[in-house]
Amino acid sequence: MGFSDPTKDKAIEEQLVKDLQAGEMRSFEQLANLYQKKIYSLSFNLTRNATDSQDVTQEVLLILFRKGHTFQGKSAFSSWVYRITLNASYMKLRSRKREPSVSIDDLLPSFNKAGFQQEKIQDWSESTESLLFDNETREVIQKAVDLLPDKEKVVFILRDVEGLSTEKVGNILELTIPAVKSRLHRARLFLRKKLANYFGEYKTRKESK
Amino acid sequence: MICCKECIELLHDYLDGELNPEIEASLEEHFADCPPCIAFVNTYKSTTRLCKDTLKSNDIPDAVKSRLKEFVDKNKNT
Numbered sequence: 052m053g054f055s056d057p058t059k060d061k062a063i064e065e066q067l068v069k070d071l072q073a074g075e076m077r078s079f080e081q082l083a084n085l086y087q088k089k090i091y092s093l094s095f096n097l098t099r100n101a102t103d104s105q106d107v108t109q110e111v112l113l114i115l116f117r118k119g120h121t122f123q124g125k126s127a128f129s130s131w132v133y134r135i136t137l138n139a140s141y142m143k144l145r146s147r148k149r150e151p152s153v154s155i156d157d158l159l160p161s162f163n164k165a166g167f168q169q170e171k172i173q174d175w176s177e178s179t180e181s182l183l184f185d186n187e188t189r190e191v192i193q194k195a196v197d198l199l200p201d202k203e204k205v206v207f208i209l210r211d212v213e214g215l216s217t218e219k220v221g222n223i224l225e226l227t228i229p230a231v232k233s234r235l236h237r238a239r240l241f242l243r244k245k246l247a248n249y250f251g252e253y254k255t256r257k258e259s260k
Numbered sequence: 261m262i263c264c265k266e267c268i269e270l271l272h273d274y275l276d277g278e279l280n281p282e283i284e285a286s287l288e289e290h291f292a293d294c295p296p297c298i299a300f301v302n303t304y305k306s307t308t309r310l311c312k313d314t315l316k317s318n319d320i321p322d323a324v325k326s327r328l329k330e331f332v333d334k335n336k337n338t
């Protein structure tokens with residue numbers, strides 16, 4: 052999948068979709084190659100389970116294969132693929148017993164009456180580099196994201212992790228741009244707080260040595 | 261002078277460069293005098309970067325990759 056030029060990617064994708072709509076099955080294999088990593092990665096970030104993500108990837112590819120010719124082209128093909136992937140991943144999650152997610156409001160910043168920050172804010176942003184590939188750190192980050200409520204989590208994953216534009220995320224989730232932004236901001240605030248507990252503590256520990 | 265709460269509410273748009281210049285200037289004026297907000301902005305940015313670096317590399321395991329290939333090969337010939 053060594054494409055790098057986004058306009059070229061788009062042209063290739065459009066041609067493949069046209070072929071698929073025309074029932075050209077060779078394009079199915081190419082589309083599968085083009086999308087399976089995205090499908091798997093998104094599903095894995097939502098389900099955090101390799102078997103589930105494999106199932107989801109197969110289900111989505113099967114839908115592309117069977118129903119690809121019915122794709123209407125009203126929204127981008129990739130939005131359609133993301134939407135099917137989300138639905139299939141949620142179906143997996145529904146059949147699983149889940150820990151209740153934390154209330155996001157408890158982890159938003161707190162202010163005094165004048166609107167100034169109440170907590171002591173540590174700047175741990177410079178001390179994270181050496182920790183990034185640490186397994187414990189990865190686990191802390193994954194757990195924090197897993198704890199996000201679904202509405203915020205999906206926006207965060209599509210926008211900040213997958214790197215899609217605000218418009219695109221709005222299109223996939225059928226949300227307005229302000230709604231996408233507000234959910235993303237809440238997700239980031241929640242995660243910042245979670246990571247602050249971890250990195251802030253780490254920094255204090257290191258400094259007191 | 262605007263307060264921390266307002267600054268943090270506008271942080272997303274501020275970092276995307278989407279505020280109007282007047283509001284942007286008042287945020288920067290606040291930050292110049294408010295170390296807690298500077299720390300907040302830095303750690304807010306780090307949070308996004310750390311999560312992205314941790315989560316974006318969900319490579320498909322080789323075993324899954326070959327199963328997907330079998331699946332695709334089976335279906336394209338039907």
Ligand SMILES: [Zn+2]
Pocket residue numbers: 167168263264267290294296297
């Ligand atoms: Zn402040």
